[in-house]
Amino acid sequence: xxxxxxxxxxxxxxxxxxxxxxxxxxxxxxxxxxxxxxxxxxxxxxxxxxxxxxxxxxxxxxxxxxxxxxxxxxxxxxxxxxxxxxxxxxxxxxxxxxxxxxxxxxxxxxxxxxxxxxxxxxxxxxxxxxxxxxxxxxxxxxxxxxxxxxxxxxxxxxxxxxxxxxxxxxxxxxxxxxxxxxxxxxxxxxxxxxxxxxxxxxxxxxxxxxxxxxxxxxxxxxxxxxxxxxxxxxxxxxxxxxxxxxxxxxxxxxxx
Amino acid sequence: xxxxxxxxxxxxxxxxxxxxxxxxxxxxxxxxxxxxxxxxxxxxxxxxxxxxxxxxxxxxxxxxxxxxxxxxxxxxxxxxxxxxxxxxxxxxxxxxxxxxxxxxxxxxxxxxxxxxxxxxxxxxxxxxxxxxxxxxxxxxxxxxxxxxxxxxxxxxxxxxxxxxxxxxxxxxxxxxxxxxxxxxxxxxxxxxxxxxxxxxxxxxxxxxxxxxxxxxxxxxxxxxxxxxxxxxxxxxxxxxxxxxxxxxxxxxxxxxxxxxxxxxxxxxxxxxxxxxxxxxxxxxxxxxxxxxxxxxxxxxxxxxxxxxxxxxxxxxxxxxxxxxxxxxxxxxxxxxxxxxxxxxxxxxxxxxxxxx
Numbered sequence: 001x002x003x004x005x006x007x008x009x010x011x012x013x014x015x016x017x018x019x020x021x022x023x024x025x026x027x028x029x030x031x032x033x034x035x036x037x038x039x040x041x042x043x044x045x046x047x048x049x050x051x052x053x054x055x056x057x058x059x060x061x062x063x064x065x066x067x068x069x070x071x072x073x074x075x076x077x078x079x080x081x082x083x084x085x086x087x088x089x090x091x092x093x094x095x096x097x098x099x100x101x102x103x104x105x106x107x108x109x110x111x112x113x114x115x116x117x118x119x120x121x122x123x124x125x126x127x128x129x130x131x132x133x134x135x136x137x138x139x140x141x142x143x144x145x146x147x148x149x150x151x152x153x154x155x156x157x158x159x160x161x162x163x164x165x166x167x168x169x170x171x172x173x174x175x176x177x178x179x180x181x182x183x184x185x186x187x188x189x190x191x192x193x194x195x196x197x198x199x200x201x202x203x204x205x206x207x208x209x210x211x212x213x214x215x216x217x218x219x220x221x222x223x224x225x226x227x228x229x230x231x232x233x234x235x236x237x238x239x240x241x242x243x244x245x246x247x248x249x250x251x252x253x254x255x256x
Numbered sequence: 257x258x259x260x261x262x263x264x265x266x267x268x269x270x271x272x273x274x275x276x277x278x279x280x281x282x283x284x285x286x287x288x289x290x291x292x293x294x295x296x297x298x299x300x301x302x303x304x305x306x307x308x309x310x311x312x313x314x315x316x317x318x319x320x321x322x323x324x325x326x327x328x329x330x331x332x333x334x335x336x337x338x339x340x341x342x343x344x345x346x347x348x349x350x351x352x353x354x355x356x357x358x359x360x361x362x363x364x365x366x367x368x369x370x371x372x373x374x375x376x377x378x379x380x381x382x383x384x385x386x387x388x389x390x391x392x393x394x395x396x397x398x399x400x401x402x403x404x405x406x407x408x409x410x411x412x413x414x415x416x417x418x419x420x421x422x423x424x425x426x427x428x429x430x431x432x433x434x435x436x437x438x439x440x441x442x443x444x445x446x447x448x449x450x451x452x453x454x455x456x457x458x459x460x461x462x463x464x465x466x467x468x469x470x471x472x473x474x475x476x477x478x479x480x481x482x483x484x485x486x487x488x489x490x491x492x493x494x495x496x497x498x499x500x501x502x503x504x505x506x507x508x509x510x511x512x513x514x515x516x517x518x519x520x521x522x523x524x525x526x527x528x529x530x531x532x533x534x535x536x537x538x539x540x541x542x543x544x545x546x547x548x549x550x551x552x553x554x555x556x557x558x559x560x561x562x563x564x565x566x567x568x569x570x571x572x573x574x575x576x577x578x579x580x581x582x583x584x585x586x587x588x589x590x591x592x593x594x595x596x597x598x599x600x601x602x603x604x605x606x607x608x609x610x611x612x
Contacts, residue, residue: 012460042456045325057462063452065324065463068347071317074309078321079452081305082279082329086454104317107310 008032010041012061021214021221023178024052027120028059030184031089034192035062038199044087045079047072049101051093052126070101073108076115087198089116094135095125098158105164112169112203116194119160122211123232130216134158137231142216161208161241171203171244175236177210179228183238190240202244210236259434264399264424265290265332267435268358269298271406272330274437277356278304279329281318283311283337286370287426288360291332312337316344316357323353324463326451328410330356334426335364335376338384345419346385350465350476352450354413356406357391358422360429363589371589372426374511377566380421381540388477390484392420392491393539395510399433401537404440411442412491416483417450423539425562427512427591492545493537497521499550503532505601506554508547508571510536512591513560519594524601531601539567544574556580556604560597563587 007013010032018024035041041062048056050069057064067075072090080088097105097119105117124142125131132145135157139148149157161175172194176187187209194205210232212224219227262270269291272280280299282292292308299306305322309315315331322329333341338359348355361376363369380393392412396402402424413420452461467473495514498521507517514535521531534550536543551557557579559568565583572581584600586592 043454045452045454047321054466057460057464061460062455063461065321065452066351066466067320068317068343071314071320071344074314074317075321075324077307077309077314078279078281078318078323078327078329079325080321081281081307081318082322082327083325083453086325103310104314107314 008036010035010044010061012059014058016059017055018052019215021212021224022052023122023209023211024120026178026184027118027209027211028056030188030191031091031118032060033188034195037192038195040087040195040199043085044089047076047088047090049090049092049096050127051096053091053093053120054127056091070096070099071104072096073101073104073113073117077108077111077113080113080115084114087195089118089195089198091118092120093126094119094121094123094133098134098160105160106167109164109170109204109206110167112171114198114201114203116198117206118191119206119208120211121160121208121236122213123157124213124216126213126216130213137235157235159236161206164206165241169204170206170242172197172205173242174206174240175208175210175238177228177233177238179210179212179225186238197244208236210238257436257438259436261432262399262435263290263430263432264402265360265429266294267399267403268332268406268424268429269294271403271437272356273298273302273304275407275410276328277330277406277410278302279322279327280304281307281309281315281322281329281331283309283315283333285334285337287362287429288332288334288358290429291358312340313343316341319355319357320344320348320351320353323348323355324351324452326448326453328354328414330358330410332358332360334360334362335373336367338376338379342379342385345391346387346389347465348419349385349389349391349480350387351463352417353419353463354417356409356413356420356422358424361423361425363587369589370426372512372562372591373587373589374425374513374562375566375587376423377539377561377563380423381542381570389480390487390540392416392418392487393423394420394493395423395537395539396428397511397514397535399428399431400435402428403435403437407440407442411445414445416487418483423511425512426589488541491538492541492543494543494546495535495537496550497533497535498530499532499534501530502553503530504555504605505531506550506557507531507533507560508536508557508567509533509560510539510567513562516592516594516597517560520597520601523594523598529601529605542570542574547571547574551575551579554579556582558582558584558601558604560592561585562591
């Protein structure tokens, strides 16, 4: 009998604690598939952030470190500088990466640290119960912006891909969405490429995944996917921002 | 090997490399930047890793990562920078990761000054970061001793899987003294089978300090507590000076102020006043047992510190205040002179007489 679908070896046999409709599970699987496909599992170290994915170390089947809030890129830098032979990635949410960890991500990117970042942007603080994040959409109601995010008070949401793209050093920066099969296939390719570049010693690779938080957005999982596409995607364009590899003749940078 | 004249910071840097500390992260701060400058040149020669991070917050988390991957790693900084490392230090202690952190202490609080101080005693000895943890703390009183303590610090960090601090006041970092890099032998260390260095041929390892189950967190606290108790039993180091004959008073001082006390002791001896010194080399664990013994024949104890009196509290605790414990210190980056210290002893002896 031919196996056409199975659990990636890089995923642990362990049910997750994520809420129904949360897209963390999809992102986890895409990472595990990339690691399996490239044969990197036995030399990979993941870094779990503070946030909903703080327990990510339970869900992957390879070595993991758990970092303090926002510091995952510094922890990854330490591992990679000490052991350049290891494959290292951080898995960070928007509060972790774009708020408290802004200094660490910018400088790791600018030094061209040879690790991969998977950035989960769901426009809210999930684990602490739905507070406003730097990525929260204008007008979006959260537990600390009960009247909606006011841009004249706290500014507009931070676009991390655009911010990091202003740096010369990073090798690969792409924003993807986890909102539909079509987008998930693109996300899979981007994550695979990010890990491949790392395994080739290219430099800093960054994939932002637009994600949902049905629980804290207060909508059903299906509505959450719609909200992502209607409200987040126009502001956070899904595209490649930087690619180390030269454009291919067929279709430019993003031949996929 | 012949002695060479070296500035303290550079000697510490070289000793760190010779001790196998081939992964070093730093952020510039006076008065320790010479360590970073020296290692930026020297690390490439020995195939080690040198990185100037974006902040002490980042640097200390780089230590967490590298140490977690089983790499012998270290950093140096000075007081305000060390404060910024306290978050990661707590995580490092909780995750039981070995690393060495050298603090060339400057005057505080706040941005303070850049001259020598011992004002970080409490931060080093009592924790500094959040939660229930301790660091093994060494306090060299000469450049040679700083050089000698580096290999020991790395060894103990690995042996206990715990962060080790070396507290040198600005004098230790900035002054030049002749030093010799001696080979030190240590028993072989246990394998780092807990490190996240790739799960080839084994189950995945996790470096973590999160325990949502209170029973597990309590187990961690107790395990750490037992480790600190082992340190208190096995790692106490101190030096005695002039304790071989009867003395009227006992100095307790570490680092640079201990050297000043030694000079004061010689001056006082010329005047027929016998005073002894206990110099803790480990600040945690504190040499409480020996202090109690040495306190017995003394009329009083005098803690001499470049602070408002921080070790003073530990001396009182250790002796349960059975003897008067006095304090003399200078602050702000000022260093007490042997004359000032000797005069304080005479004043206290005089007033002690007056009391009778």
